[in-house]
Amino acid sequence: MGMPVRAMEVGARRAGKAQTIPAGRAGDAAGLPDPRSRASGGRADFAAKTLAGIAEALERAIFSDDSARLPGLLQGIDPRSKVLGAALLLAVGGIARHVEVLVALHAATLLLAALSLLPLGSFVRRVWAGIPLFAAMVALPSLVMLPGTPLLSLPLGLRVSDNGVASFSLLVVRVATSVALVLLLVSTTRWSDLLAALRTLGVPESFVVVLGMTYRYLFLLLRAADSLFLSRASRTVGHTSGREQRRWAAAVAGVLMSRSVKMGGDVLLAMRARGFAGEIRTRGFRRMSDGDWLVLVLGVVMSAGLLLLDQRPGWL
Amino acid sequence: MHIPDGYLSPATAAIAYGAAAPFWYQASRRVKETLRGHEAPLVALFAAFSFTVQMLNIPVPGGTTAHAVGGTLMAVVLGPWAAVIGVSTALIIQALFFGDGGVTAIGANCFNMAIALPLAGYAVYRLIAGRDPSPGRRTLAASVGAYVGINVAALLTGIELGVQPILWSEGGRALYNPYGLEVTIPAMMVVHLTLAGFAEAAITGLAVAYLQRTHPLLFKQGAEAASRGLGRSGWGLVGALAVLVVLTPLGLLAPGGADFEWGADELRELVGYVPAGIAELGELWQWAPLRDYQLPGMPGDAAIWQQAPGYMLSAVIGVGLIFALFFMARIVLSRRAS
Numbered sequence: 001m002g003m004p005v006r007a008m009e010v011g012a013r014r015a016g017k018a019q020t021i022p023a024g025r026a027g028d029a030a031g032l033p034d035p036r037s038r039a040s041g042g043r044a045d046f047a048a049k050t051l052a053g054i055a056e057a058l059e060r061a062i063f064s065d066d067s068a069r070l071p072g073l074l075q076g077i078d079p080r081s082k083v084l085g086a087a088l089l090l091a092v093g094g095i096a097r098h099v100e101v102l103v104a105l106h107a108a109t110l111l112l113a114a115l116s117l118l119p120l121g122s123f124v125r126r127v128w129a130g131i132p133l134f135a136a137m138v139a140l141p142s143l144v145m146l147p148g149t150p151l152l153s154l155p156l157g158l159r160v161s162d163n164g165v166a167s168f169s170l171l172v173v174r175v176a177t178s179v180a181l182v183l184l185l186v187s188t189t190r191w192s193d194l195l196a197a198l199r200t201l202g203v204p205e206s207f208v209v210v211l212g213m214t215y216r217y218l219f220l221l222l223r224a225a226d227s228l229f230l231s232r233a234s235r236t237v238g239h240t241s242g243r244e245q246r247r248w249a250a251a252v253a254g255v256l257m258s259r260s261v262k263m264g265g266d267v268l269l270a271m272r273a274r275g276f277a278g279e280i281r282t283r284g285f286r287r288m289s290d291g292d293w294l295v296l297v298l299g300v301v302m303s304a305g306l307l308l309l310d311q312r313p314g315w316l
Numbered sequence: 317m318h319i320p321d322g323y324l325s326p327a328t329a330a331i332a333y334g335a336a337a338p339f340w341y342q343a344s345r346r347v348k349e350t351l352r353g354h355e356a357p358l359v360a361l362f363a364a365f366s367f368t369v370q371m372l373n374i375p376v377p378g379g380t381t382a383h384a385v386g387g388t389l390m391a392v393v394l395g396p397w398a399a400v401i402g403v404s405t406a407l408i409i410q411a412l413f414f415g416d417g418g419v420t421a422i423g424a425n426c427f428n429m430a431i432a433l434p435l436a437g438y439a440v441y442r443l444i445a446g447r448d449p450s451p452g453r454r455t456l457a458a459s460v461g462a463y464v465g466i467n468v469a470a471l472l473t474g475i476e477l478g479v480q481p482i483l484w485s486e487g488g489r490a491l492y493n494p495y496g497l498e499v500t501i502p503a504m505m506v507v508h509l510t511l512a513g514f515a516e517a518a519i520t521g522l523a524v525a526y527l528q529r530t531h532p533l534l535f536k537q538g539a540e541a542a543s544r545g546l547g548r549s550g551w552g553l554v555g556a557l558a559v560l561v562v563l564t565p566l567g568l569l570a571p572g573g574a575d576f577e578w579g580a581d582e583l584r585e586l587v588g589y590v591p592a593g594i595a596e597l598g599e600l601w602q603w604a605p606l607r608d609y610q611l612p613g614m615p616g617d618a619a620i621w622q623q624a625p626g627y628m629l630s631a632v633i634g635v636g637l638i639f640a641l642f643f644m645a646r647i648v649l650s651r652r653a654s
Contacts, residue, residue, distance in 0.1 A: 250522030
């Protein structure tokens with residue numbers, strides 16, 4: 001991480017505005033913080049935040065690609081069965097009115113994740129650490145805001161109501177179950193297979209091709225953004241003003257846009273050079289095996305069973 | 317602003333897909349026309365750009381950061397329909413692959429951020445910029461357009477979330493998002509009228525200024541696409557629908573009801589009795605989700621300003637359903653014809 005102070009000064013000037021090196025750091029260049037880590041003030045710098053976001057996106061893609069190659073249960077199933085099954089279960093997760101049904105569905109996703117050899121701790125963390133946790137924080141006030149029979153008295157005259165608890169748990173478990181279903185699908189299916197499955201299930205071919213190409217070039221642009229931010233963070237010393245940072249972020253957006261337009265033209269020329277005449281062909285799928293049909297039928301039976309339970313909560 | 321799965325009822329999600337479908341159809345048609353069948357790589361790169369720009373953290377006053385959507389930026393430089401396709405594709409990949417935004421909520425998220433945002437932003441941009449604007453005016457117009465665009469999207473998100481407990485509650489417990497319009501609209505608007513709106517306006521204006529300085533040719537190409545713009549039919553579609561939706565509560569000012577649309581009570585007053593068939597079939601409509609174009613729980617003597625949102629919401633849902641039916645009929649008929 002060590003960098004000559006002279007080089008940093010030049011870099012800082014190139015970034016748009018000469019930065020003064022804080023006295024405490026001028027003689028301690030080797031001790032500068034890692035640009036990917038939090039800024040010295042304790043709050044994450046905008047560049048560090050962006051770099052962390054990009055790294056997470058790349059990591060997630062690599063994780064999914066690796067886990068889709070494991071010899072687990074769902075990895076061996078035809079992607080069409082998995083897409084249809086996941087869509088059915090997502091619909092059940094949307095319709096269900098009882099939290100017990102959603103808990104049962106969530107438990108089923110965990111069982112399927114274990115049978116598909118996905119590391120269970122990491123799967124649960126990925127499901128719960130993001131959107132459901134945020135949903136829980138946002139929904140917390142609903143515990144005391146919704147009128148109903150009081151269950152618990154809190155300071156300041158606040159009361160947790162039964163309707164508040166029911167609404168809170170229904171939302172959080174529904175969100176987590178939906179996230180788990182989608183994560184299970186993408187963790188056990190390669191992106192190319194998922195797209196091919198969408199095409200055979202009626203999504204227009206041109207749209208599927210655009211999705212596929214977007215995914216491919218996405219990583220190129222993400223890497224470009226990563227390099228731009230990393231180089232900036234590496235040659236910036238001290239604090240920059242918000243105005244300066246916004247100008248810089250906008251310049252990154254401008255550079256990325258002009259690159260994407262140029263790259264789009266280059267890719268088209270390359271495709272034409274290889275004989276592309278405006279018509280897109282994608283590979284087909286093998287016939288679905290008995291096992292694939294069985295999984296689909298089981299998915300339908302499970303969906304129907306859960307819906308039935310939802311209609312007859314007394315059975316739970 | 318990405319709505320995850322579980323916040324919207326399946327009915328709302330389906331209506332949002334229906335509302336987004338005609339815009340997707342029109343956008344893909346217009347982009348295909350402009351790029352003459354070679355649209356795939358360019359659209360893919362636009363979408364990848366949209367995804368990447370949404371990952372940028374923009375510093376805002378107060379020391380925190382916000383994300384930009386970049387929809388108006390794309391609309392100004394590449395044309396509004398390319399922005400619709402680009403941002404939609406990015407949102408779909410975010411939902412399917414990165415778990416950002418729900419899969420069932422793709423229709424709603426695309427309607428808010430990939431359709432309403434760039435179209436509203438572009439409309440404002442064109443109104444301010446006019447034809448052949450100076451660089452400064454174009455930058456200002458793009459900033460204001462971006463600010464309006466993201467706030468329109470935020471308002472729609474607030475409305476979609478806020479109607480959930482009104483329409484889908486059971487015995488006092490909310491089945492989906494638990495907060496009503498009085499919470500969701502201020503929650504969305506306060507953030508977007510200030511921090512997020514500021515970030516979107518700043519990144520759009522600064523990026524347009526940067527691109528005009530460094531890539532003027534890109535703007536000439538963009539001007540070509542922009543001159544095709546929404547297209548006469550596109551402008552007509554958006555403008556006429558917006559005017560009609562806003563005007564729907566006007567009927568509240570008229571005294572009495574529409575002739576021959578009497579309910580059982582009015583018929584009893586007019587002719588002295590209620591025909592048996594009307595009495596029997598009239599019961600069916602108590603299950604209508606937006607009975608009398610009003611949100612459930614609205615008192616009968618509510619003031620006009622209280623009733624107006626219900627009318628407008630009914631109009632938006634109605635228009636969405638009509639488009640969905642029209643679109644389905646078009647698909648069926650075109651398949652038969654081929």
